[in-house]
Amino acid sequence: MVYKDLSKEELLEMKKELQAEYEAFKAKGLKLDMSRGKPNKAQLDLTNDMLDTVNSSSDMTASDGMETRNYGGLTGIPECRKLMAEIVDVDEKNVIIGGVASLTLMYDYISQCMVFGCGGNEPWIKQGEIKFLCPCPGYDRHFGILEHFGIKMINIKMNADGPDMDSIEEYIKDESVKGLFCVPKYSNPDGITFSDEVVRRFAALKPAAKDFRVIWDNAYIVHDLNDTPDRLLNIFDEAKKCGSEDMFIEVISTSKISFAGGGISAIIASDANIAEIKKRMGIQIISNDKINQLRHARYFKNLDGIKAHMKKQAAILRPKFDTVTDGFEKAFNGTGIASWKKPNGGYFISLFVMKGCAKRVGQLCKEAGLTLTTVGATYPYGIDPDDSNIRIAPSYPNVDELQKAVELLCICVKLAAVEKLTEE
Amino acid sequence: MVYKDLSKEELLEMKKELQAEYEAFKAKGLKLDMSRGKPNKAQLDLTNDMLDTVNSSSDMTASDGMETRNYGGLTGIPECRKLMAEIVDVDEKNVIIGGVASLTLMYDYISQCMVFGCGGNEPWIKQGEIKFLCPCPGYDRHFGILEHFGIKMINIKMNADGPDMDSIEEYIKDESVKGLFCVPKYSNPDGITFSDEVVRRFAALKPAAKDFRVIWDNAYIVHDLNDTPDRLLNIFDEAKKCGSEDMFIEVISTSKISFAGGGISAIIASDANIAEIKKRMGIQIISNDKINQLRHARYFKNLDGIKAHMKKQAAILRPKFDTVTDGFEKAFNGTGIASWKKPNGGYFISLFVMKGCAKRVGQLCKEAGLTLTTVGATYPYGIDPDDSNIRIAPSYPNVDELQKAVELLCICVKLAAVEKLTEE
Numbered sequence: 001m002v003y004k005d006l007s008k009e010e011l012l013e014m015k016k017e018l019q020a021e022y023e024a025f026k027a028k029g030l031k032l033d034m035s036r037g038k039p040n041k042a043q044l045d046l047t048n049d050m051l052d053t054v055n056s057s058s059d060m061t062a063s064d065g066m067e068t069r070n071y072g073g074l075t076g077i078p079e080c081r082k083l084m085a086e087i088v089d090v091d092e093k094n095v096i097i098g099g100v101a102s103l104t105l106m107y108d109y110i111s112q113c114m115v116f117g118c119g120g121n122e123p124w125i126k127q128g129e130i131k132f133l134c135p136c137p138g139y140d141r142h143f144g145i146l147e148h149f150g151i152k153m154i155n156i157k158m159n160a161d162g163p164d165m166d167s168i169e170e171y172i173k174d175e176s177v178k179g180l181f182c183v184p185k186y187s188n189p190d191g192i193t194f195s196d197e198v199v200r201r202f203a204a205l206k207p208a209a210k211d212f213r214v215i216w217d218n219a220y221i222v223h224d225l226n227d228t229p230d231r232l233l234n235i236f237d238e239a240k241k242c243g244s245e246d247m248f249i250e251v252i253s254t255s256k257i258s259f260a261g262g263g264i265s266a267i268i269a270s271d272a273n274i275a276e277i278k279k280r281m282g283i284q285i286i287s288n289d290k291i292n293q294l295r296h297a298r299y300f301k302n303l304d305g306i307k308a309h310m311k312k313q314a315a316i317l318r319p320k321f322d323t324v325t326d327g328f329e330k331a332f333n334g335t336g337i338a339s340w341k342k343p344n345g346g347y348f349i350s351l352f353v354m355k356g357c358a359k360r361v362g363q364l365c366k367e368a369g370l371t372l373t374t375v376g377a378t379y380p381y382g383i384d385p386d387d388s389n390i391r392i393a394p395s396y397p398n399v400d401e402l403q404k405a406v407e408l409l410c411i412c413v414k415l416a417a418v419e420k421l422t423e424e
Numbered sequence: 425m426v427y428k429d430l431s432k433e434e435l436l437e438m439k440k441e442l443q444a445e446y447e448a449f450k451a452k453g454l455k456l457d458m459s460r461g462k463p464n465k466a467q468l469d470l471t472n473d474m475l476d477t478v479n480s481s482s483d484m485t486a487s488d489g490m491e492t493r494n495y496g497g498l499t500g501i502p503e504c505r506k507l508m509a510e511i512v513d514v515d516e517k518n519v520i521i522g523g524v525a526s527l528t529l530m531y532d533y534i535s536q537c538m539v540f541g542c543g544g545n546e547p548w549i550k551q552g553e554i555k556f557l558c559p560c561p562g563y564d565r566h567f568g569i570l571e572h573f574g575i576k577m578i579n580i581k582m583n584a585d586g587p588d589m590d591s592i593e594e595y596i597k598d599e600s601v602k603g604l605f606c607v608p609k610y611s612n613p614d615g616i617t618f619s620d621e622v623v624r625r626f627a628a629l630k631p632a633a634k635d636f637r638v639i640w641d642n643a644y645i646v647h648d649l650n651d652t653p654d655r656l657l658n659i660f661d662e663a664k665k666c667g668s669e670d671m672f673i674e675v676i677s678t679s680k681i682s683f684a685g686g687g688i689s690a691i692i693a694s695d696a697n698i699a700e701i702k703k704r705m706g707i708q709i710i711s712n713d714k715i716n717q718l719r720h721a722r723y724f725k726n727l728d729g730i731k732a733h734m735k736k737q738a739a740i741l742r743p744k745f746d747t748v749t750d751g752f753e754k755a756f757n758g759t760g761i762a763s764w765k766k767p768n769g770g771y772f773i774s775l776f777v778m779k780g781c782a783k784r785v786g787q788l789c790k791e792a793g794l795t796l797t798t799v800g801a802t803y804p805y806g807i808d809p810d811d812s813n814i815r816i817a818p819s820y821p822n823v824d825e826l827q828k829a830v831e832l833l834c835i836c837v838k839l840a841a842v843e844k845l846t847e848e
Contacts, residue, residue: 044491044493047493048480049480051479051480051482051715052480056472056473056474056475056476058475060468067465067685069468069683069685070462070463070683070684070685071460071462071685072685099712099713100709100711100713101709103710104709107708108708111539115539125539148707149539255495259493260493260710261491261492261494261495261497261711261713262492262493262715262716283531283565283568283569283572284527284531284532285525285527286525286527286684287524288523289713290685290686291475291686292686292713
């Protein structure tokens with residue numbers, strides 16, 4: 001039954017039933033958290049053996065003879081650069097190994113652009129108001145960086161094949177528009193992978209600003225969930241064809257491959273951008289943790305090692321994603337009050353509830369003991385103009401907990417919808 | 425014989441002999457490096473067992489129940505904050521654990537002050553030309569950060585008990601003077617520890633700039649070489665008496681305790697400064713490497729563990745420092761052409777040669793196969809106004825190599841002096 005076609009009486013009847021179901025759930029005193037894309041214990045355990053890869057009897061020398069325990073090696077040890085280069089399919093010389101978080105690589109790059117500019121242009125901080133385009137729903141920490149630096153954010157619609165390129169092509173005619181962040185594969189939170197056409201249109205962008213930068217946050221590049229994974233074009237291959245390599249800054253990390261609390265990250269960029277990044281990094285650090293680089297390189301060895309490992313990760317995650325999407329299908333099919341996409345990878349499911357209901361859903365869930373990602377957080381400034389999007393992070397709870405959480409969530413989505421439809 | 429009292433004939437005779445000695449050394453084709461304060465292999469081996477502290481069968485839970493392998497814990501795990509707090513003797517709440525390098529903590533803090541200001545004041549970048557006071561000779565990487573951000577550097581003389589406080593007290597009357605970097609214990613390169621009076625005068629500073637910051641780089645806080653170590657007052661204890669805690673940002677690291685290529689660092693600050701740093705860090709990172717924090721906390725346990733470990737480090741380093749200072753005494757006593765201080769700790773020996781001769785010494789050494797820290801690097805902009813200071817880093821070479829290096833260096837110092845004295 002499509003909710004909006006029901007009569008007021010039918011809706012009020014339904015509301016009574018939903019309220020009873022909700023109160024019953026509330027009485028159970030649950031305490032569930034689906035707020036962040038956090039790996040769960042079983043996933044972390046998968047990489048425990050890596051901790052044995054480097055021990056007191058290990059040869060601590062990198063492949064180029066560098067002593068990993070000592071100073072030196074600003075850009076990372078060769079075997080680790082090679083591993084990360086294989087993952088993104090670029091030349092090793094275009095890879096710099098970072099610390100534990102790609103977030104830091106992105107923050108530091110934006111900070112560098114603010115204070116020193118990029119591509120030899122004027123520092124952003126000296127150019128008056130500057131703007132970034134924000135495909136949304138998107139990753140709250142990207143928006144966090146932009147807000148922190150006072151960069152004005154402009155919402156860009158996400159289509160089924162990536163950001164709305166028509167509007168991006170229009171906005172970049174404005175020289176004060178300096179860039180955008182995106183997650184091109186299994187986007188956070190929609191799980192959308194940019195189509196070939198979208199990637200090619202990105203590569204072909206001709207922004208008015210010479211210092212326009214696309215932060216290509218390839219967080220889920222090897223994070224497939226099933227045997228029909230999405231395929232993303234290599235942005236640097238496409239950029240080369242357009243001579244636009246300097247426009248792209250790619251980052252990846254092993255946060256959701258090895259350990260979120262002890263992984264490594266990498267920044268991938270054109271020769272010119274690598275030179276600018278190295279110039280700053282050479283003042284900021286002598287090298288990132290080379291022992292952890294050695295650990296990762298020796299444990300995973302190569303792309304095949306990474307892929308084999310990610311199959312184990314997928315085996316743990318897949319049933320959780322299924323639990324959520326199965327629950328949604330069961331609850332929402334034919335109701336017309338919610339939509340979502342079942343992703344082939346990544347860490348999130350993006351649920352769109354009836355317009356104007358998302359905050360109410362978040363509140364209802366919270367009062368019944370289920371913490372969701374703060375509603376609105378998937379949009380710039382925390383404002384979802386439709387008050388509709390809810391980000392579901394299924395990785396952390398176990399399947400049983402998840403089942404309960406989804407059941408509760410579905411009740412709340414329905415209740416909020418019925419409340420809305422019966423509003424005076 | 426005091427060189428400057430010798431006759432021209434005597435000097436020319438000596439020059440001939442020194443040239444012969446120098447050429448003999450050159451013929452040996454040495455390749456020695458004393459340029460950086462790098463631990464040597466035996467020192468690194470001391471900490472190898474730490475790599476076994478955390479392995480695949482370890483409990484990976486921090487003392488507060490946090491899973492170190494996962495996200496979370498912006499300020500560091502409690503046992504690691506406690507360890508670092510014990511080293512500097514402050515409350516744990518005033519300690520944030522960083523990544524592999526205290527250099528990054530300092531860079532990021534200066535960057536934060538530039539873009540966001542500190543203490544709620546206007547960003548430095550918006551205040552026109554700003555200046556830092558630079559006790560020198562000093563640490564080239566401090567000067568590097570300042571030059572990178574375009575902060576004007578003003579030389580401050582180092583006295584035997586620390587920076588010349590008279591001139592600092594005078595300069596800070598200028599509101600555009602925003603701070604200084606210093607190494608208060610076993611200063612780089614002089615090995616000077618600030619006297620109680622100097623520390624107290626620091627704490628009592630009343631700068632015109634409300635956003636004046638002293639970066640207290642306590643890099644060698646536990647790096648004593650012998651049983652008569654220097655003693656440094658706790659800057660925060662003294663600052664409390666003057667209500668000036670907000671003026672000080674202290675940093676330490678385990679780079680020269682555990683591994684330069686895989687250690688941890690910490691930033692220590694007042695409640696107000698910690699709040700500002702956390703606000704920025706919360707955008708920049710989710711947490712630093714908590715597994716490495718666990719490794720360090722479990723291995724060293726507490727300050728006693730650190731102290732016991734540093735005695736082993738000292739046993740390796742002491743003979744090297746002795747080799748250098750013994751060599752200097754033998755070569756220079758009574759010549760009046762060089763001065764130095766035998767430090768009780770730290771990583772460097774600072775040699776002052778005859779004015780106008782340091783660059784020539786560097787050149788002579790280089791041509792004979794001995795690399796020194798670039799002459800001038802111990803001063804802002806790489807300019808030693810007296811062309812006199814040479815930083816000796818004795819840690820990396822072994823004692824035999826060091827003996828040769830010092831012998832060669834002494835010949836070069838003498839030769840440069842004689843050249844100078846016989847100049848037309």
